[in-house]
Every structure is written in C-alpha cells, then in structure tokens.
Amino acid sequence: MSNIVSNLSIILQRIEKACIDNKRDPAEVKLLLATKTVSAEYIKEALQVGQTLIAENKVQEIKEKYESLRDIRHTSHFIGHLQSNKIKDILKYDISCIQSLDRLDVAKKLQQRLEYEKKKIDVLIQINTSGEQSKFGVHPDKAIELVRSVSEFSNIQIQGLMTIGLFSAEAEKVRPCFRLLKQIQQEIIAEGIPNVNMHELSMGMSGDLETAIEEGATIVRVGTAIFGQRIYADSYYWNESQIG
Ligand SMILES: *Cc1c(COP(=O)(O)O)cnc(C)c1O
Numbered sequence: 722m723s724n725i726v727s728n729l730s731i732i733l734q735r736i737e738k739a740c741i742d743n744k745r746d747p748a749e750v751k752l753l754l755a756t757k758t759v760s761a762e763y764i765k766e767a768l769q770v771g772q773t774l775i776a777e778n779k780v781q782e783i784k785e786k787y788e789s790l791r792d793i794r795h796t797s798h799f800i801g802h803l804q805s806n807k808i809k810d811i812l813k814y815d816i817s818c819i820q821s822l823d824r825l826d827v828a829k830k831l832q833q834r835l836e837y838e839k840k841k842i843d844v845l846i847q848i849n850t851s852g853e854q855s856k857f858g859v860h861p862d863k864a865i866e867l868v869r870s871v872s873e874f875s876n877i878q879i880q881g882l883m884t885i886g887l888f889s890a891e892a893e894k895v896r897p898c899f900r901l902l903k904q905i906q907q908e909i910i911a912e913g914i915p916n917v918n919m920h921e922l923s924m925g926m927s928g929d930l931e932t933a934i935e936e937g938a939t940i941v942r943v944g945t946a947i948f949g950q951r952i953y954a955d956s957y958y959w960n961e962s963q964i965g
Contacts, residue, residue, distance in 0.1 A: 755944030761789035881921025
C-alpha cells in the first residue's frame with residue numbers, strides 16, 4: 722500500500738485550514754494533482770478516493786497513462802512547457818485546459834489546429850513572476866499584450882493565469898510572486914478585454930499552498946506531498962535547456 726490516500730487527506734486538511742484562516746470558501750480552491758513521473762496505478766488510487774483533476778508536464782507521459790486512466794472519471798490539464806510540434810498530440814488526449822500558454826506563436830498554431838479539428842480549449846496564461854531566466858512564462862510587463870492577442874483566437878478561451886513562482890524552501894520568498902500574479906489578474910480585469918475570463922489563479926505547490934491560498938489561488942498544484950519525492954529534479958521539466 723502507498724501513502725497516497727493518507728497524504729491526500731493531509732493536503733485536503735491543509736487547504737481547508739488555509740481557506741478558513743483566510744475567510745475563503747474551500748469550494749473556491751481546487752486541488753490539482755501534478756502527476757509527472759507517477760504511474761497510472763498510483764494516480765488511480767487518488768482518483769478512486771474522489772480526486773478529479775490531474776495534470777502532466779510532458780505529452781509523452783499523458784500518452785503512456787491515457788489508456789489506463791480512461792475508464793475512471795477525471796479532468797486533465799497540461800502544466801508543462803508547450804511546444805508547437807506537440808500541439809497535435811496534446812489535442813488527442815482530452816486535455817481540457819493548457820495552463821502554460823506563454824507565447825503568441827504557439828497560441829497561433831494552437832488556434833489553427835483547433836479550427837481544423839473543430840474543437841475549443843481553455844487556457845491559462847503562464848507568467849514568469851520570479852524573474853528567473855530559466856523559468857517559462859511571459860514576462861509580467863508583456864502579459865496584458867499577450868492576453869489581448871490570444872483573446873482574438875475564437876477557439877481558445879482564456880480562463881485565468883498560472884505561475885510557478887520562485888523555487889524556495891521559504892514560503893515567504895514566494896509570496897511576492899503570488900502577489901504579482903494577483904495584481905496582473907486585477908490589471909487584466911480592469912482592461913475589460915472581450916472573450917477573457919480571469920477567474921482562475923493557478924499558483925502554489927506542496928511547500929507553499931497556504932501562502933498561495935492566502936494570496937488568492939483558485940487552483941493549487943500538488944505533486945510531492947501526495948505522491949512522494951520524484952527521482953528527477955524539477956529543472957528537467959522547467960528549464961528550457963533541459964527540454965528534450
Ligand atoms: C511538479 C509541478 C508542480 C507540483 O510541485 P510539487 O512541489 O511536487 O508539489 C506544480 N506545478 C508544476 C508546473 C509542476 O511541474
């Protein structure tokens with residue numbers, strides 16, 4: 722037996738407590754399971770006890786686990802770096818939301834493919850709130866411009882923003898990243914751009930979900946605290962130079 726079910730209950734308690742402490746309705750905050758490197762068997766354990774939202778970072782992993790998870794009800798998001806040449810593949814696997822859209826050229830290709838397949842997709846715009854060169858995401862100063870451009874693609878529906886934030890063991894160092902995401906959300910709302918929703922703020926992970934909830938997260942993405950330590954460093958998934 723794994724510890725997944727007990728880990729999950731600890732996470733759900735942490736989310737609930739953070740909501741109560743910040744006078745937020747726990748129904749406003751969704752738990753997303755970050756399942757990179759986790760086998761379909763373990764993911765199933767979490768789905769069987771009522772979790773419904775999962776996300777992968779690599780198309781290859783979506784593909785590998787797709788058949789095994791097909792017969793169990795869930796929603797899949799994509800939280801990895803989106804490459805143009807993977808768009809066709811990603812649309813095969815019922816991904817309802819791409820949380821990591823950060824470039825206009827990719828958005829353009831996505832729109833073309835969606836038109837061709839007569840499909841629509843939700844996206845979040847990923848913002849690089851930490852200023853770390855290696856991280857993906859549009860620069861905060863360019864966010865509104867990107868949102869404006871993507872809003873013109875009728876098959877792509879923007880639902881909000883996503884950020885990874887500073888990688889730090891201290892939650893307090895991540896807080897300015899979360900605050901910045903919230904601030905950009907407010908600026909975009911004030912622009913009143915047609916065809917743009919800003920209700921989702923995807924931020925916070927295993928180590929800092931309380932801080933993220935305090936700063937307004939509506940989706941927290943948790944991997945390690947549920948499934949255990951991964952063998953690969955996150956840089957394998959997060960850094961441009963490491964993408965194979
Ligand atoms: C892996 C990952 C997470 C989860 O991180 P943990 O520290 O394992 O909880 C969240 N967001 C993204 C984009 C990830 O790649």
